Amino acid sequence: MIRRNALLIGSFLLGALVLVVAGILWLSGNALFQTQYKAVMYFQGSVSGLYLGAPVTFRGVAVGQVDDIGIELDSRSLQARIPVWVRLRTETLRFSNGTAPPALDLQTLVQRGLRARLVAQSFVTGQKSIELDFAPDTPVVRVGDPGEPEIPALADRFGALIDQVAKLPLRETVQELRGAVGDLRKTLVSVQSTLDSAQATLGGASQELAKLSAEARTTLGVASTAIRELQGSATATLGAVTQLSETARGSVAAAQPELQRTLTSAREAADAARVAMARVAELTAPGAPLRGDLDAAVRDLAQAARGLREWSEVLEERPNAIIFGTNRP
Numbered sequence: 001m002i003r004r005n006a007l008l009i010g011s012f013l014l015g016a017l018v019l020v021v022a023g024i025l026w027l028s029g030n031a032l033f034q035t036q037y038k039a040v041m042y043f044q045g046s047v048s049g050l051y052l053g054a055p056v057t058f059r060g061v062a063v064g065q066v067d068d069i070g071i072e073l074d075s076r077s078l079q080a081r082i083p084v085w086v087r088l089r090t091e092t093l094r095f096s097n098g099t100a101p102p103a104l105d106l107q108t109l110v111q112r113g114l115r116a117r118l119v120a121q122s123f124v125t126g127q128k129s130i131e132l133d134f135a136p137d138t139p140v141v142r143v144g145d146p147g148e149p150e151i152p153a154l155a156d157r158f159g160a161l162i163d164q165v166a167k168l169p170l171r172e173t174v175q176e177l178r179g180a181v182g183d184l185r186k187t188l189v190s191v192q193s194t195l196d197s198a199q200a201t202l203g204g205a206s207q208e209l210a211k212l213s214a215e216a217r218t219t220l221g222v223a224s225t226a227i228r229e230l231q232g233s234a235t236a237t238l239g240a241v242t243q244l245s246e247t248a249r250g251s252v253a254a255a256q257p258e259l260q261r262t263l264t265s266a267r268e269a270a271d272a273a274r275v276a277m278a279r280v281a282e283l284t285a286p287g288a289p290l291r292g293d294l295d296a297a298v299r300d301l302a303q304a305a306r307g308l309r310e311w312s313e314v315l316e317e318r319p320n321a322i323i324f325g326t327n328r329p
Helices: 002-028 106-111 159-167 170-283 289-317
Strands: 036-042 055-058 061-069 083-089 114-120 128-134
Touching (some): 106 114
Antiparallel strands (some): 036 083, 061 083, 114 128
16 A cells, blocks of 8 residues: 555656656747857946846847846946846758858857847837847947957947937926917917907997898888889889870871971961062162152151150140140240
8 A cells, every 4th residue: 555655656756747847848948959159248328128038139030038137337437337148049040052050150240240239129018129130330349358259239229319318408498398388378368368359349240230231131121112113103104105105106197287287388488578578678778769768757757756755845844835835935
């Protein structure tokens, strides 16, 4: 019985050991059977967001992971530098002819332009990773001790921009911005008051326009009525004028023969008068016998008128001259 329990316990321990080994192999993947290379990088500034196990990629392809992040202080100047150790794998590297790569010569790759740079994995979480790429135009700047497998680190793409922003007078700019916002607020308040005044003015103007519109509508109604009445009167007058014209035309047509006869008689009378006038002119011409008789008659009439005037004067002086005669004493 004891042997049987010991066998069961041994079998359980052996199974647990197998499971532990399998778990280690599963968690490490093929890392235990792969050739790995260690390298160090010294980044300028903060490495906030970089964590142990963060991926190391080459143009997006995973080639390793972060193994350690430390701090090194200079005992004299107290200047700090942050070494980041990574493990690199070469199983994903192939040459164009299909052959496997030789042992990784990190120093040669660095001389040909291999550089490291911190990149953001996610702007939400703020996590960062390390991106490897070739930048042969950049200088080789080593920070670590000689002999270390160091990959030079490049500054962040936004580092220069961040430095420039840090040098900006943000406090003065914010104060000026606050002053500008205050002025803008005052301007908006003034504009709002102006708009309110304009709205009130427009309200009064709209009321006046409404009154004027009502009055104009009333005036138009009266004018329309007057125009209609005038149109009726004009129509009646035009009918009366037309009727009068027709009547006059009929009367003229009916009286036309009589008018023609009257015109003929008038023409004949005018001719007779003309002949008589010519005859009178001949009779009254100087040297004509009738003219002398007429002159003598006129003289006699003048003498008679003079005698009558003298007789009237005598009668005025002596009314009894009719009885006693005109002999004066």
